[in-house]
Amino acid sequence: MTAAALYTRIARRTFSRMMAIWTDYSRRAFEAxxxxxxxxxxxxxxxxxxxxxxxxxxxxxxxxxxxxxxxxxxxxxxxxxxxxxxxxxxxxxxxxxxxxxxxxxxxxxxxxxxxxxxxxxxxxxVTERSMRNTVRTLVLTRSVFGQLRPGGASAARGISLVRMSDNLSTTAAGIPTGDASAAGMRRAAAIIPYLYTTPLAAMQIEDKPSALFIHLLFGLPERDLNHVSATFAHNVVYLFRTLEQRWPELLDSIATGRLPDDLVLKPDERRNIERLLEPNPDLARALQPELEKGFENIARRLWPNFSFVAAATTGSFAAYMETLRGYVGSVPVCNLLYGATEACIGINVDLDTPEQYALxxxxxxxxxxxxxxxxxxxxxxxxxxxxxxxxxxxxxxxxxxxxxxxxxxxxxxxxxxxxxxxxxxxxFRRGTILNVAAEKTTEKQVADVIRSLESRWLRGRGRVLDYTVAAETGVSPPHYRFFIELDTDSGLWDSAWNQEAAQFLDQELAAANVDFKLMRNARVIGQPVVNFLQLGCFGRLLAEMPNSNAAKIPRVVAKPEHVEFLVGQSIVGELILKSGSIGQ
Structure with missing residues (x-):
């Protein structure tokens, strides 16, 4: 063992002991x-x-x-x-x-x-005190997970998909503005190497696909990797999808110590990252058989100690769960923290009820x-x-x-x-209720009908990768417009799907919301419209959004430019269901 490796091992053990003391204190205070x-x-x-x-x-x-x-x-x-x-x-x-x-x-x-x-x-x-409140809560989540899942609070590292943006602006008074998660990561820069595999030099990459490639490049060699954390579940899905699509290039980079030419990196970023890479053809050969087997439960096959995924999975984010489960198997997937930029609200304390939070x-x-x-x-x-x-x-x-x-x-x-x-x-969030005629369809009801669409209508023909809904009130009668991205190859597309899906969603919404059913039967609300989107559409939309760590696809899309973008990404023109009443 080299002197540098020995120093790293000692430093990690020391950090682990200090973290254990801190987390134990936080846990006891919370319980009291x-x-x-x-x-x-x-x-x-x-x-x-x-x-x-x-x-x-x-x-x-x-x-x-x-x-x-x-x-x-x-x-x-x-x-x-x-x-x-x-x-x-x-x-x-x-x-x-x-x-x-x-x-x-x-x-x-x-x-x-x-x-x-x-x-x-x-x-x-954000003040020093409010920042300390957030840090205390994050330490507490680590403590709680360590209790519930052996190894969860150990010295084992994970992959964090939070980007430490360097594109900070300032107010007229010179006060910095930018992403809160990234600000917290910057303040904790000294301990980041003990928590996560991705080096600091790679955490500021702007191009999201390139950043995901780099996260995997440094995560794959970490045999003891025990988790992936992100703000939202879709980010974790995109990480594993990158692995599925680009694993040969990842193995080539591991073997040669060189990055692919197509990664969108600044010259200094490429130099700094390649400086950290050492050619390891033996590791590349060892990883190849598992990757060639496919990607079902790939997380536990690559990392035997993989213990959990920490990301928002409740409400509308439940749409990603089936896809994510395919990659990570039965390991716990939950959001350890429930909160917003304004304040931390609660923490998850029981893996058997992952959607519940203690205030x-x-x-x-x-x-x-x-x-x-x-x-x-x-x-x-x-x-x-x-x-x-x-x-x-x-x-x-x-x-x-x-x-x-x-x-x-x-x-x-x-x-x-x-x-x-x-x-x-x-x-649900009050602002994300669909309400074109006092029917008040909630975000949860929309999420439920989308899950039903996947399980009962698609029936294996594809998976829902993402979706959003627009309330179109400038027409008579007003109606919902669903934008849905599937993992189905557009070359296999059946043009009748739009009409069939619209009819299915119409029936499911009526079953989920009695007020929607009443308004539909009275023809106060029109039939839904369905736009199926090109593969990767929502990823491209996210890439255009500011504040990358907190950016998410809104479940009710209201911005005209977003609606226009999504309509332009449709595979085929929508087919509107013929007018009629919902079955009694």
Whole structure:
């Protein structure tokens, strides 16, 4: 063993011990908080009010008076109205221009834009304290997974598909703006080599297909690789699809230590990455037999200790699960963290219920709007102690990022309680409801009918790779337009598929949503339209979107330029189902 290899082994073991101490402390603190969740969450509210009481917002809304009241939570609710992002835009603009003490008392170190795929992009302030909250939560997820899956929190490394973008911009005051995940990765640059196989030099590659190739190039030699993590499940699917399509070139690069000429890399990126490669023809020969066998359960065949995939899989992302399962087999696939740019909301604590999240009492202060009240002019909220199992609520948070009684638009279902801590299941986002005639078709209902389309209509003729829906209201009657990408070769396409699929989706939507059925029978809503898309269409659309780590295909597409792009990528012109009523 060389001196460098020995040093690396010692450094990894030391890091592993330090991480074990940190994660154990985080786990014990979380479990203690869970047993007295309501009290712990009220302490969080008190801390936020105390810290920001002398801000412009805190003075205007009487934070100090609320703290002095017998029940600070009740006083806070009386003094501060429910809010949404538009209520903060002017204040955030002033903060971006350099004004301090507007919404938060701490200096803003970063502005993180939201994905902006479903509407106007948001700009979320990040402070040192809010960043620490996020880091603490990420450490906690590692601890929890280590408990549930032996080896999950070990020193074994994984592949992270988060890109450390170097294309940062700044506000007029010089405050950096960019992707929040990438910012966190940059701040943790010193420990990245102990967590992930991809070198730092390769984590800034802009071209997504080239970046996936590089991730695999450094991941394949890591025999002990134990996970892949990404923001969304489709990124992991694209990684394994790259392996399936380009494995001969990957083996050639491993054998020769040279990169393919067609990778879209800057000259310095190519030089820096090739400098890290050492020709290893023996490894290439050892990997070849497994890759030649095919790609069913390829993850465990290449990496015997492969333990989990961490990525968003709930709601609309469930559409990727069947494809992903083909690559990774039965290993756990779940999103360890439920949250948004504004705040971390909950963590997954039980692999048997991968779509349930235990709320985090230290991350932010929670309130909830019962689903039946979400459209009220002044909806009432309930506290954690008033939640009822089985009911649905919209999440409302108060956070260190300067959002007070802020409506997340996320609707969750209370699945149960763990040590007194609510466990919730994400249901849908209020902004992604299809609602052309008061029928309110939810994101989950759309995801369910797409899964039904794949299992009951396609029946082995292909798999759904991705999809989105547009609500077309400028026509009479208004209708839904489905854009669906299959893995089927367009040369084998049957032109009748559009009409058959439209009819199938029409029937399934009526079965899933009684209001849709009523509106269809009354001819208030028209029949769906289906556009099947060219293979790779959604990947090309994602490549054009900013904020690559958070970019995702919106399940309800509203931007005209996105709709125009998708229509232009159709394989055949749509065939609209003849008018008629849905069966009674």
């Amino acid at each position: 908080d869970s047993k007295q969740f309501a009290c712990a969450n009220e302490r969080t509210l008190r801390r936020i009010l105390r810290r920001h009481r002398n801000t412009e917002f805190g003075r205007a809304h009487g934070f100090s008076a609320a703290l002095a009241a017998g029940s600070p939570a009740e006083a806070f609710r009386r003094r501060v109205p429910l809010s949404q992002y538009s209520d903060y835009e002017q204040a955030l603009h002033r903060m971006a221009m350099g004004e301090r003490n507007v919404l938060v008392s701490d200096p803003v170190i970063f502005f993180a834009p939201s994905s902006g795929t479903t509407g106007k992009s948001k700009l979320i302030p 985090l009492p230290r991350s932010c202060a929670f309130e909830f709007i019962p689903l039946e009240n979400t459209d009220d002019a002044e909806p009432r909220t309930v506290g954690v102690e008033e939640l009822e199992q089985g009911r649905q609520y919209e999440v409302v948070i108060t956070s260190d990022a300067g959002f007070y009684r802020y409506r997340m638009d996320d609707v969750v279902r209370v699945a149960g309680f763990r040590n007194g801590s609510p466990r919730v299941e994400f249901q």
